Amino acid sequence: GAGVSQSPSNKVTEKGKDVELRCDPISGHTALYWYRQSLGQGLEFLIYFQGNSAPDKSGLPSDRFSAERTGGSVSTLTIQRTQQEDSAVYLCASSLAGQGINQPQHFGDGTRLSIL
Amino acid sequence: GESVGLHLPTLSVQEGDNSIINCAYSNSASDYFIWYKQESGKGPQFIIDIRSNMDKRQGQRVTVLLNKTVKHLSLQIAATQPGDSAVYFCAENTGGFKTIFGAGTRLFVKA
Numbered sequence: 001g002a003g004v005s006q007s008p009s010n011k012v013t014e015k016g017k018d019v020e021l022r023c024d025p026i027s028g029h030t031a032l033y034w035y036r037q038s039l040g041q042g043l044e045f046l047i048y049f050q051g052n053s054a055p056d057k058s059g060l061p062s063d064r065f066s067a068e069r070t071g072g073s074v075s076t077l078t079i080q081r082t083q084q085e086d087s088a089v090y091l092c093a094s095s096l097a098g099q100g101i102n103q104p105q106h107f108g109d110g111t112r113l114s115i116l
Numbered sequence: 117g118e119s120v121g122l123h124l125p126t127l128s129v130q131e132g133d134n135s136i137i138n139c140a141y142s143n144s145a146s147d148y149f150i151w152y153k154q155e156s157g158k159g160p161q162f163i164i165d166i167r168s169n170m171d172k173r174q175g176q177r178v179t180v181l182l183n184k185t186v187k188h189l190s191l192q193i194a195a196t197q198p199g200d201s202a203v204y205f206c207a208e209n210t211g212g213f214k215t216i217f218g219a220g221t222r223l224f225v226k227a
Contacts, residue, residue: 004159031213040124042205043160043217050213085136091159097213102148102167105215 002026004108006092012114015084021077021111025094032075033105035091036097049075053080079113087115124203128224135193137221139206144187146208150215151180152204154203163191163204193223201225 005024013019025032045059048105049069060066064082069075078084089112093105129135141149147168152160166173166180166189173180179192188207206218 006132033213045214045216048213056214088202093159102165102196102209104150104162104165107152107161109157109159 001058004092004094004106006090006108006111008111009109010112010114012116013082014057014116016083017082018078018080019082019113021079021092021113023075023077023092023094023108025073025075025092026106027073029094029096029106030072031095031097031103031105032069033093033095034075034077035093036061037089037091037110039088046077046090071078080114082115084115124220124222126222126224128226129196131196131198131225131227133198135195135223135225136197137191137193137204137206137222137223139189139191139218141187141206141208141218142188142216143208143210144184146210146216148209149180149182149189150207150209151178151189151202152205152207154205154220156202160205168196195206196223196225198225198227 001082007022035043039082047067048056052069061084067077089110091110093107095103095105097103135222150165151163154160164180165173177194181190203220203222207215209215
């Protein structure tokens with residue numbers, strides 16, 4: 001069955017450029033999450049979507065980061081004016097979780113972003 | 117693939133031995149706990165979960181133990197195999213969507 005799909009799998013870009021990362025969650029999963037993982041680190045929460053709305057944007061590191069989700073499915077994470085410290089693996093996950101409903105998250109294999 | 121967790125706590129075990137990976141969680145209100153396995157170049161993969169009304173749950177070759185008194189979670193892997201080499205993350209959830217991940221432990225399995 002189809003899991004969480006992320007694209008591109010690798011992205012190399014110059015400092016100052018904008019990048020857009022895409023996540024296609026498991027069909028029917030209402031919750032979608034974005035995380036960032038730097039080398040040697042754990043998972044840093046960025047943003048959470050329930051349907052198309054984002055009740056928790058607390059993890060976005062700066063106003064250069066934004067995310068949207070349309071049709072309750074595909075999500076894009078956009079980083080504007082990229083900086084070298086943005087280099088990391090960006091992971092997307094989806095789940096059936098909702099308020100008061102605990103379910104595990106299912107992850108994609110991430111986008112490896114390198115800023116030159 | 118890209119290495120994950122170069123500076124993480126490391127557990128090294130002999131193939132065939134049992135492994136125990138420990139995790140201290142932070143929030144006494146957490147009521148759902150999950151273990152994930154992350155291989156190099158891949159996203160975390162769900163292994164097993166446990167709810168706070170239980171203290172033990174078994175899967176295939178894996179057992180999760182929960183001690184709410186001391187806020188401690190452990191993952192036991194029986195007859196560890198080379199394919200079990202990975203970084204293991206514990207995670208806690210306080211209801212619904214917000215999940216907090218631990219720092220991770222790297223497991224090395226020696227053949």
